[in-house]
Amino acid sequence: MKKVFQLSELDCAACADRMETAIRKLPGVTAVAVNFVTQRLTLEADDATFEEVVQAARKVAARTAHGCILS
Numbered sequence: 197m198k199k200v201f202q203l204s205e206l207d208c209a210a211c212a213d214r215m216e217t218a219i220r221k222l223p224g225v226t227a228v229a230v231n232f233v234t235q236r237l238t239l240e241a242d243d244a245t246f247e248e249v250v251q252a253a254r255k256v257a258a259r260t261a262h263g264c265i266l267s
Contacts (some may be wrong), residue, residue: 197240197241197242197243197246198227198238198239198240199238199239199240199246199250200236200237200238200239201236201237201238201239201250201266201267202235202236202266202267203230203235203236203237203257203261203264203265203266203267204235204264204265204267205261205262205263205264205265206230206232206235206261206264207261207262207264208232209232211232211260211261211262211264212230212231212232212261213230214260214261215230215237215256215257215260215261215264216228216229216230216237218256218259218260219237219239219253219256219257222241222249222252222253222256223245223249224241224242224245224246224248224249225239225240225241225249225253226240226241226242227239227240228240228253237253237257237266239253250266253266254266
């Protein structure tokens with residue numbers, strides 16, 4: 197499954213890069229792209245575990261980008 201999420205509170209490109217790198221390492225993630233300019237995250241993961249991956253990605257976003265919100 198592939199889905200695009202809006203990001204808020206993403207302050208810098210370095211934070212976006214750290215977030216993308218950390219999310220890429222999550223189990224079940226097949227592709228991820230974080231675009232700082234458009235404030236969007238594109239996530240592709242296994243259908244069976246997609247919701248769990250999204251929840252983990254939300255936690256990663258908040259931790260790596262100082263409170264960034266994935267919605």
